[in-house]
Amino acid sequence: MSRWRKLCSLKSLNIGSCNKITFDNVRLIAYVICDKVYVIKSQCHHKRYPLYDGKIQIIDNEPYIICPWHNRQISLRTGKVSNHDDIQHIYNTKIVDDDVLIEKTLRTN
Numbered sequence: 001m002s003r004w005r006k007l008c009s010l011k012s013l014n015i016g017s018c019n020k021i022t023f024d025n026v027r028l029i030a031y032v033i034c035d036k037v038y039v040i041k042s043q044c045h046h047k048r049y050p051l052y053d054g055k056i057q058i059i060d061n062e063p064y065i066i067c068p069w070h071n072r073q074i075s076l077r078t079g080k081v082s083n084h085d086d087i088q089h090i091y092n093t094k095i096v097d098d099d100v101l102i103e104k105t106l107r108t109n
């Protein structure tokens, strides 16, 4: 059984800005950056404060969100946190036709 589920349509997302989406009662944020869609939990792994106002930075060709509370750098691709062992919960994504599909990763937080 496929674990991929439809999150939303691609055209419903704003390019380059934070898209707030509630999915299965979990608050997520989605970004469209360079034709890729990144989806992460909206609560920061650190103190569970919201990441909505985090700035996006490209570091070594990889998009990061900078947590607005304590400035941790979180990879949108892997969920890894620079200079920390913590992991942000992310979702795998793929686009099929105009649909954005997500798959839960095994990473938990």
Ligand code: FES
Residues within 6 Å of the ligand: 044, 045, 046, 047, 048, 049, 067, 068, 069, 070, 071, 072
């Ligand atoms: S709440 Fe995000 S780094 Fe502390």
